[in-house]
Amino acid sequence: MNNYEDIREEAYxxxxxxxxxxxxxxxxxxxxAADRKKGVFAIKPSGVPYSELSPEKMVIVDFDGxxxxxxxxxxxxxxxxxxLYKHWSEVGGIVHTHSTYGTAWAQALEPIPVFGTTHAxxxxxAVPCAPPMDDKKIxxxxxxxxxxxxxxxxxxxxxxxxxxxxxxxxxxxxxxxxSTVEKAVYNSAVVEELARMAFxxxxxxxAVQPMKAALIKKHYERKHxxxxxxxx
Amino acid sequence: MNNYEDIREEAYxxxxxxxxxxxxxxxxxxxxAADRKKGVFAIKPSGVPYSELSPEKMVIVDFDGxxxxxxxxxxxxxxxxxxLYKHWSEVGGIVHTHSTYGTAWAQALEPIPVFGTTHAxxxxxAVPCAPPMDDKKIxxxxxxxxxxxxxxxxxxxxxxxxxxxxxxxxxxxxxxxxSTVEKAVYNSAVVEELARMAFxxxxxxxAVQPMKAALIKKHYERKHxxxxxxxx
Amino acid sequence: MNNYEDIREEAYxxxxxxxxxxxxxxxxxxxxAADRKKGVFAIKPSGVPYSELSPEKMVIVDFDGxxxxxxxxxxxxxxxxxxLYKHWSEVGGIVHTHSTYGTAWAQALEPIPVFGTTHAxxxxxAVPCAPPMDDKKIxxxxxxxxxxxxxxxxxxxxxxxxxxxxxxxxxxxxxxxxSTVEKAVYNSAVVEELARMAFxxxxxxxAVQPMKAALIKKHYERKHxxxxxxxx
Amino acid sequence: MNNYEDIREEAYxxxxxxxxxxxxxxxxxxxxAADRKKGVFAIKPSGVPYSELSPEKMVIVDFDGxxxxxxxxxxxxxxxxxxLYKHWSEVGGIVHTHSTYGTAWAQALEPIPVFGTTHAxxxxxAVPCAPPMDDKKIxxxxxxxxxxxxxxxxxxxxxxxxxxxxxxxxxxxxxxxxSTVEKAVYNSAVVEELARMAFxxxxxxxAVQPMKAALIKKHYERKHxxxxxxxx
Numbered sequence: 001m002n003n004y005e006d007i008r009e010e011a012y013x014x015x016x017x018x019x020x021x022x023x024x025x026x027x028x029x030x031x032x033a034a035d036r037k038k039g040v041f042a043i044k045p046s047g048v049p050y051s052e053l054s055p056e057k058m059v060i061v062d063f064d065g066x067x068x069x070x071x072x073x074x075x076x077x078x079x080x081x082x083x084l085y086k087h088w089s090e091v092g093g094i095v096h097t098h099s100t101y102g103t104a105w106a107q108a109l110e111p112i113p114v115f116g117t118t119h120a121x122x123x124x125x126a127v128p129c130a131p132p133m134d135d136k137k138i139x140x141x142x143x144x145x146x147x148x149x150x151x152x153x154x155x156x157x158x159x160x161x162x163x164x165x166x167x168x169x170x171x172x173x174x175x176x177x178x179s180t181v182e183k184a185v186y187n188s189a190v191v192e193e194l195a196r197m198a199f200x201x202x203x204x205x206x207a208v209q210p211m212k213a214a215l216i217k218k219h220y221e222r223k224h225x226x227x228x229x230x231x232x
Numbered sequence: 233m234n235n236y237e238d239i240r241e242e243a244y245x246x247x248x249x250x251x252x253x254x255x256x257x258x259x260x261x262x263x264x265a266a267d268r269k270k271g272v273f274a275i276k277p278s279g280v281p282y283s284e285l286s287p288e289k290m291v292i293v294d295f296d297g298x299x300x301x302x303x304x305x306x307x308x309x310x311x312x313x314x315x316l317y318k319h320w321s322e323v324g325g326i327v328h329t330h331s332t333y334g335t336a337w338a339q340a341l342e343p344i345p346v347f348g349t350t351h352a353x354x355x356x357x358a359v360p361c362a363p364p365m366d367d368k369k370i371x372x373x374x375x376x377x378x379x380x381x382x383x384x385x386x387x388x389x390x391x392x393x394x395x396x397x398x399x400x401x402x403x404x405x406x407x408x409x410x411s412t413v414e415k416a417v418y419n420s421a422v423v424e425e426l427a428r429m430a431f432x433x434x435x436x437x438x439a440v441q442p443m444k445a446a447l448i449k450k451h452y453e454r455k456h457x458x459x460x461x462x463x464x
Numbered sequence: 465m466n467n468y469e470d471i472r473e474e475a476y477x478x479x480x481x482x483x484x485x486x487x488x489x490x491x492x493x494x495x496x497a498a499d500r501k502k503g504v505f506a507i508k509p510s511g512v513p514y515s516e517l518s519p520e521k522m523v524i525v526d527f528d529g530x531x532x533x534x535x536x537x538x539x540x541x542x543x544x545x546x547x548l549y550k551h552w553s554e555v556g557g558i559v560h561t562h563s564t565y566g567t568a569w570a571q572a573l574e575p576i577p578v579f580g581t582t583h584a585x586x587x588x589x590a591v592p593c594a595p596p597m598d599d600k601k602i603x604x605x606x607x608x609x610x611x612x613x614x615x616x617x618x619x620x621x622x623x624x625x626x627x628x629x630x631x632x633x634x635x636x637x638x639x640x641x642x643s644t645v646e647k648a649v650y651n652s653a654v655v656e657e658l659a660r661m662a663f664x665x666x667x668x669x670x671a672v673q674p675m676k677a678a679l680i681k682k683h684y685e686r687k688h689x690x691x692x693x694x695x696x
Numbered sequence: 697m698n699n700y701e702d703i704r705e706e707a708y709x710x711x712x713x714x715x716x717x718x719x720x721x722x723x724x725x726x727x728x729a730a731d732r733k734k735g736v737f738a739i740k741p742s743g744v745p746y747s748e749l750s751p752e753k754m755v756i757v758d759f760d761g762x763x764x765x766x767x768x769x770x771x772x773x774x775x776x777x778x779x780l781y782k783h784w785s786e787v788g789g790i791v792h793t794h795s796t797y798g799t800a801w802a803q804a805l806e807p808i809p810v811f812g813t814t815h816a817x818x819x820x821x822a823v824p825c826a827p828p829m830d831d832k833k834i835x836x837x838x839x840x841x842x843x844x845x846x847x848x849x850x851x852x853x854x855x856x857x858x859x860x861x862x863x864x865x866x867x868x869x870x871x872x873x874x875s876t877v878e879k880a881v882y883n884s885a886v887v888e889e890l891a892r893m894a895f896x897x898x899x900x901x902x903a904v905q906p907m908k909a910a911l912i913k914k915h916y917e918r919k920h921x922x923x924x925x926x927x928x
Contacts, residue, residue: 568896
């Protein structure tokens with residue numbers, strides 16, 4: 001199994017961070033790390049508790065969703081990961097969790113509004129919430145279609161996957177990504193905190209409006225613009 | 233006490249998981265494990281703190297609720313466990329907790345609606361909430377009647393104990409079960425998380441509707457159907 | 465300091481449990497243990513962080529609030545403790561915290577309704593909330609008057625300190641007591657959990673009514689009546 | 697680097713307390729400690745994870761915001777700290793976090809009302825919430841202007857920085873300060889707890905009014921007046 005040692009280690013470390021950050025209960029989540037040159041990614045095996053994971057147990061899958069190496073079945077969400085890797089050439093890691101607050105917003109079928117600078121430091125618009133897909137797609141290749149649902153809704157929302165690295169899938173839960181799986185894990189923790197803060201903000205002031213454009217722009221540019229200088 | 237070593241160990245381990253998962257405060261909960269061939273179950277002794285439990289302290293009780301072995305008094309909820317074991321021939325473990333969110337839904341006398349796939353992965357309908365029993369039964373053999381209250385409400389709700397392994401008892405708290413006590417503990421943690429997510433979902437969007445049927449069906453079949461393949 | 469070794473140890477252990485149970489931030493709470501034969505109690509010294517406490521640092525105070533032994537100043541709430549020990553002859557321990565949910569109900573000036581059996585296992589009526597005292601008493605011997613405020617409101621509410629061992633002081637926070645300080649700490653953790661559950665219950669179902677009388681009676685008698693048998 | 701060893705150690709210890717108290721996720725916060733005689737402060741370097749901090753990595757900056765010593769870039773919020781040190785001659789430490797509840801109130805653009813004695817023990821008025829600054833200032837020297845925004849809103853609110861050591865910056869998050877950075881960290885933990893309790897108080901009783909003046913006065917004087925005696 002020495003062919004894919006790097007991504008096995010990365011995927012393992014990332015999966016182990018999910019319970020450490022309080023983002024998963026039992027096996028309700030999965031992380032994958034891609035080796036784009038080899039056209040494969042390492043992903044959590046299906047249904048194995050985090051306490052029993054090891055780098056060797058990660059399953060190597062190609063961008064068409066075919067298992068390349070590994071004796072265990074890959075996560076049931078593998079096809080979603082595969083679709084995104086195939087179409088998004090600069091993504092190196094993907095994470096899916098059922099984290100509590102992010103999932104609650106997804107279940108509420110509501111995007112997470114930009115109420116403050118914590119949010120704007122990461123994305124300039126609401127975290128989008130893709131609507132549930134139509135019944136035909138659901139009864140078909142469901143996880144594969146979930147990948148397209150994510151890509152299409154991001155595009156409809158006027159967002160680019162290189163700048164907005166998080167989405168809610170309606171009635172389901174968050175997906176995040178990044179240039180590395182470590183960044184994707186970071187984004188999973190961030191979207192959970194944004195979801196929690198936005199929930200509380202609306203409870204405190206139900207008439208609250210999204211933050212004004214000048215402040216969104218400033219914070220996003222602090223972190224992402226050509227003159228970026230952010231870092232607390 | 234070597235006769236029932238297996239179920240003593242299982243019941244002990246399960247009881248110890250309840251505080252580890254944050255599902256009980258002090259002694260507000262109990263788990264039991266059955267040996268169906270011998271027609272008995274091991275259950276937590278009454279009022280003993282979790283920190284002082286041991287396999288030897290578990291009390292062995294038959295399905296009529298009579299103590300078979302043990303010097304300590306069994307949990308005050310023992311009769312409820314006995315009734316369920318007696319009538320549900322494929323149940324191997326039962327757990328009762330006063331976990332915070334599950335208990336809040338039980339106190340609100342509301343079933344937990346299916347708002348997302350996290351829920352549908354476990355049961356296709358709302359987690360039912362049995363109404364409080366009539367005053368006569370309350371003043372009679374209360375814990376024994378609680379068992380019947382659970383069975384009757386599950387039936388009225390069109391649910392089968394083999395598929396829906398969790399219920400709320402109105403004004404009281406959740407009960408869960410499974411083929412093993414380990415599965416019943418898992419179900420206790422799951423119902424608490426479903427309760428928490430559903431609470432947040434309704435706070436974010438008070439007009440939210442239950443998830444559509446096609447998605448419920450898909451997710452349940454991923455995990456339970458003849459072609460099940462689920463495992464994150 | 466050997467005269468009061470027992471209550472020093474008890475008060476120390478009880479104070480240390482408050483941060484362990486998540487009931488206090490910094491020094492926002494205090495516990496005391498009485499030796500009723502000697503007419504004194506041991507209480508936390510004022511403003512000392514929990515991490516620096518020791519049995520030797522506990523201050524010994526009599527039921528009139530006079531320091532009997534100890535170089536440190538006793539907690540600023542000492543007079544409240546003294547008044548309650550003086551008038552309630554069967555109380556052996558008192559605890560005061562600013563635990564989050566209990567304090568929120570006190571700040572809302574609302575008693576905690578009986579919504580379920582978790583509550584009824586401990587008291588048959590709402591946890592009372594004493595109104596803020598009049599301005600004259602506030603500007604006088606405030607902590608001393610707080611003791612009377614507690615006693616008077618308990619009496620007005622038709623409650624006996626031997627059966628209801630917890631109260632909210634309006635705009636302030638919970639006080640609890642018991643035959644031992646260990647029991648008073650237990651009651652502090654219980655009132656916090658009852659407060660949290662009741663908050664959630666009302667959020668889930670704003671029209672919820674208190675639990676019916678037959679069920680309250682049953683649960684209270686399980687634990688407290690002459691035929692008590694409770695213990696989960 | 698021996699010139700500023702004391703404030704390096706103090707700033708390091710304070711920054712490490714922020715994750716320990718649960719006040720920051722990743723690097724969403726920063727603490728600084730001033731040496732007023734030397735006219736400099738030590739502050740967290742930009743973007744460095746807490747787990748990789750050390751006293752040596754702290755950056756030494758003067759009150760005009762110029763780096764005096766250190767190879768790393770100082771926190772992006774450094775100019776805000778510098779402005780406050782320059783104008784508030786008795787401040788020895790400043791802390792900024794994006795703690796969950798404090799940030800939610802800031803995002804809601806609402807001051808935190810005085811609902812109870814926990815709050816009044818620390819400040820007699822609502823914790824103020826500075827409005828977002830005008831677009832011109834945002835697009836200018838944003839962090840520098842944030843310092844003035846804080847000072848001006850405190851003054852408009854009739855508050856003195858020596859008595860009220862905490863503020864919310866609208867759409868952003870809390871800032872706190874104190875005679876030492878240790879006190880500023882304490883204030884950060886306090887404002888988060890006040891924010892959480894006030895949120896819950898308003899959820900329980902939406903019609904709740906701020907606490908009456910006599911009680912505010914009493915509690916504040918217990919802790920701050922010339923006859924102060926507070927300490928739980």
